[in-house]
Amino acid sequence: xxxxxxxxxxxxxxxxxxxxxxxxxxxxxxxxxxxxxxxxxxxxxxxxxxxxxxxxxxxxxxxxxxxxxxxxxxxxxxxxxxxxxxxxxxxxxxxxxxxxxxxxxxxxxxxxxxxxxxxxxxxxxxxxxxxxxxxxxxxxxxxxxxxxxxxxxxxxxxxxxxxxxxxxxxxxxxxxxxxxx
Numbered sequence: 001x002x003x004x005x006x007x008x009x010x011x012x013x014x015x016x017x018x019x020x021x022x023x024x025x026x027x028x029x030x031x032x033x034x035x036x037x038x039x040x041x042x043x044x045x046x047x048x049x050x051x052x053x054x055x056x057x058x059x060x061x062x063x064x065x066x067x068x069x070x071x072x073x074x075x076x077x078x079x080x081x082x083x084x085x086x087x088x089x090x091x092x093x094x095x096x097x098x099x100x101x102x103x104x105x106x107x108x109x110x111x112x113x114x115x116x117x118x119x120x121x122x123x124x125x126x127x128x129x130x131x132x133x134x135x136x137x138x139x140x141x142x143x144x145x146x147x148x149x150x151x152x153x154x155x156x157x158x159x160x161x162x163x164x165x166x167x168x169x170x171x172x173x174x175x176x177x178x179x180x181x
Contacts (some may be wrong), residue, residue: 010066011101012040012053016136019129023121025113027106031088036066039073042132045113046091047106052099053088065087072139073099111127125180175180 015022024041027050028034035052038044054063054070063070063083070079074097082089093102104112120128138146157163161181169176 005065008036009013012069015040020125021117021128021132023113023117023120025109026052026100027109030054031055031064032136036063036069039066039069043102043116044094045102045104045116046094046100047109048091048103049106050091050100050103051088051092052082052094054083055086055087055088056088057084062114067122069134070099087155107121113181122164124176126158126160126162 021043022041024044024046026038026044028047030038030046030050030052030073032053032055035054038046038052052151054066054102056063067079067083070083073079078097081087085170091100091103095103102112102116130153134150138149159180162176165178166176
């Protein structure tokens, strides 16, 4: 049983190490592990009828495995309040708190997610991977350590074929044709 509970932690690590954007599409209830799974995604789009919460406390449990994605997706004391009270929050409050990035009417949810993923897919895949990986790599580091990690990546990114293509496309006023290199 103990090892099985570690599967969620492994899933979160795999998500953060994927190297590609992950967009959560939430309609209805996202409670307990579902809430943590949504928060582990890079971006969250939800319907206006979505509800989020950590009801574990109400049955004598604590949401240990989702503490990390929750505290990294909203102010930590807000996450603590939700974990301590078991209170559920609606879509509008979730957006105000900051762990939801966009709220849309339920009948527009699929279109909104499709639109966002199309925008992300239109970006340079190599730069998206480098940028996303650096974001998570620098997250918990002290500022000085984070800058040491990020500084060389500026040089790496600027020497990619996609950077050259992006600058050329900008000058020529045309969409870039990314190569992913």
